[in-house]
Amino acid sequence: MDSQKKALETTKNYLTTTASIAASAMLVRTVVNDYLPYELRNLFSTGIDKLLNRFSQEITIVVQENEGLNTNDLYEAANTYLRTKISPTMKRLRASKREDKDSITLSLDDGEELVDVFKGASFRWRFISQQEDRSNSRNGHDVSMYSVNRWYELNFHKKHKDTAIEIYLPQIIDLAKEIKAKDRRLKLHMNEYDNWSxxxxxxxxxxxxxxxxxxxxxxxxxxxxxxxxxxxxxxxxxxxxxxxxxxxxxxxxxxxxxxxxxxxxxxxxxxxxxxxxxxxxxxxxxxxxxxxxxxxxxxxxxxxxxxxxxxxxxxxxxxxxxxxxxxxxxxxxxxxxxxxxxxxxxxxxxxxxxxxxxxxxxxxxxxxxxxxMGYCGPNSFRVLASNYHSIDKHPRFEEIEDLLKEVNATPAEVAEELMRTDDVEVALDGLIKLLLTKKNEQDTKSSSEESKQLNQDEPEKGVEEHDAEVRIDGEKEL
Missing domain, CATH: 3.40.50.300 (P-loop containing nucleotide triphosphate hydrolases)
Structure with a gap:
């Protein structure tokens, strides 16, 4: 019994000393922030952080969005998983809504924390986002370039290290895969400098x-x-x-x-x-x-x-x-x-x-x-007619298809005519007029080119007489 009391007293003294040191450190930090210049302030702050970490019982795991040039699958998994753990008591969140969904999706905003309890252990997540200035100069001109670095900090008691690494994080990856499989959204990425959005x-x-x-x-x-x-x-x-x-x-x-x-x-x-x-x-x-x-x-x-x-x-x-x-x-x-x-x-x-x-x-x-990818043919036209007017056959189809065999009309041009009106007859009539106009223009152009070619093939009179004279002279020489 005496040994237990002694152990409790020792633990109490240890915790009291630790708390006193931490409180003193915080007081010193406050004084430093208020009265010392930035250079010395930064030096003292770093030293205090190291001192506090020495007595801390927590481990911090940093989960970066990218590892070098590679994307970090664990970051994407955590991003997906934590959205399912949003609490109503949280004070700062990001909200988004998809057009094809009725519900609003919430996620952590910069600096916000979330505590997730797993097998009796508390895992504290914190989302951090920072913009990095990568501006430089090219050919005498300043070029502004910015990139955003994002990461999660995961904090937990050191006694749960094995649970975190061997069970908790792998389970997050598996759950994230299931969530994505249920709500698979295709993405269109565009590049801004050397980042994808x-x-x-x-x-x-x-x-x-x-x-x-x-x-x-x-x-x-x-x-x-x-x-x-x-x-x-x-x-x-x-x-x-x-x-x-x-x-x-x-x-x-x-x-x-x-x-x-x-x-x-x-x-x-x-x-x-x-x-x-x-x-x-x-x-x-x-x-x-x-x-x-x-x-x-x-x-x-x-x-x-x-x-x-x-x-x-x-x-x-x-x-x-x-x-x-x-x-x-x-x-x-x-x-x-x-x-x-x-x-x-x-x-x-x-x-x-x-x-x-x-x-x-x-x-x-x-x-x-x-x-x-060529011009619109008969088969392509039938697909468009089905898309825009839900029809597979019509008395005017044959006329349209014959014209499409003679005229260069793109699917975009045909689609534009078909979608001008919901009236099938009016739409098909407009398409026929478009194709006939194109056919006339095409015929006129062909006639003009043929006439031009004939004029080029017909030699000038002076040249023809000169050539004949040369050939006759040649025959005489032979």
């Missing part, structure tokens, strides 16, 4: 609604389905698990709709890369590392997004910067060592002018399938 993807395009010739549509769908099933094949052959698609054709032929249909079909997020926002090859690498697996990387209008010199021009070009965005950097981004940083990725380039692209971009292994 996501929004929900709401594009409704599917292969069923896509105005595309059936055989081509079937080929694309089969190729995509085969790709996602070939993980072991790519591993066995020593290739990165990715596939490239080049979509080319006139404006308005449905290239963007096909991309959305591919994403909805595969359930892949889209990363829409704007090369004009990227100033260096190193920025391209950071963006690639920031992409998730099962994603679709898109560079639209690649022929005019930035001026990509050929590799010969790159070597001869004199530049003040060795690390600007170049064709070589882009090729390494899609097909070099950096392309192996993720798995199950689709890369899509779009262009209106395939002939303007450097051949190095188009070879197999970079752009594996070249898909020509």
């Amino acid at each position: 996501p929004i929900d993807l709401h594009h409704p395009a599917t292969f069923d609604t896509l105005a595309m010739e059936p055989e081509l549509k079937r080929t694309v769908m089969e190729d995509l389905a085969r790709f996602v099933k070939r993980k072991e094949y790519y591993k066995k052959t020593g290739r990165a698990w990715k596939r490239g698609y080049l979509l080319f054709g006139p404006p308005g032929t449905g290239k963007s709709s096909l991309i959305a249909a591919m994403a909805n079909y595969l359930r892949f997020d889209i990363y829409d890369l704007d090369l004009s926002e990227v100033s260096q090859n190193s920025g391209l690498k950071r963006l690639l590392m920031g992409m998730s697996n099962k994603s679709l990387l898109v560079i639209e209008d690649i022929d005019c997004s930035i001026d990509l010199q050929s590799r010969e021009e790159e070597k001869s070009k004199e530049s003040n910067y060795k690390d600007e965005v170049t064709l070589s950097g882009l090729l390494n981004f899609i097909d070099g060592l950096w392309s192996t940083s993720g798995e199950e990725r689709i890369i899509v380039f779009t262009t209106n002018y395939k002939e303007r692209l450097d051949p190095a971009l188009l070879r197999p292994g970079r752009m594996d399938m070249h898909i020509h």
Whole structure:
């Protein structure tokens, strides 16, 4: 009994001393903050923090949003899990609402804390967000660049360390996967400098609604389905698990709709890369590392997004910067060592002018399938008629389809006419008038070109007589 009293007395004295030291430290910190200059204040603050940590029984685990160039899966899991633990007593929260959901989603705001009790242990989470100024100077001009660093701090008593690492955190990852599976939202990411910013993807395009010739549509769908099933094949052959698609054709032929249909079909997020926002090859690498697996990387209008010199021009070009965005950097981004940083990725380039692209971009292994998005044909028209007016047949279909075989009309132009009115007869009549107008313009243009060609083929009189004279002279010489 005496030994127990002695132990209790010792513990009491220890706690009293610790509390006294902590209180004194806090008092000293207050005095330092009020009366000392910043340099000395910072030095004292650091020393006090170290002193308090020496007596603290807590462990802190920092869960960063990114680890180097890689995204941190644990951060994403914690972000998802903690939303389910929001308490009404919390004072500062972030609120958001999806258009396709009735409920409002709450999450931790900067500096807010949340206590989660697991197997009798308290785990205290705190969300922190800081903006980092990465401004620099290029060609004598100041360039403002900012990035946001986000992380969670997880605090708990040191006696629960094994529980936290071996049970608690792994369970959070598993629960987050279940939550995401139930409420899977496709994301459309856009790049701001070398960071991705996501929004929900709401594009409704599917292969069923896509105005595309059936055989081509079937080929694309089969190729995509085969790709996602070939993980072991790519591993066995020593290739990165990715596939490239080049979509080319006139404006308005449905290239963007096909991309959305591919994403909805595969359930892949889209990363829409704007090369004009990227100033260096190193920025391209950071963006690639920031992409998730099962994603679709898109560079639209690649022929005019930035001026990509050929590799010969790159070597001869004199530049003040060795690390600007170049064709070589882009090729390494899609097909070099950096392309192996993720798995199950689709890369899509779009262009209106395939002939303007450097051949190095188009070879197999970079752009594996070249898909020509052409003008609207009879089959594509029937899909559009079904989409906009829910009809599969009509007496005027034959006339429209015959005109579409002769006239170059894009699916966008046909769709625009069909959606002008809910009256089927009026809509089809307007479409026929559009196609007849195009046919007349096309015929007039063809006649003009034929006439011009005839005038070019007919030689001038003086030239014809001179040529005849030369031939006669030649015959005489022979």
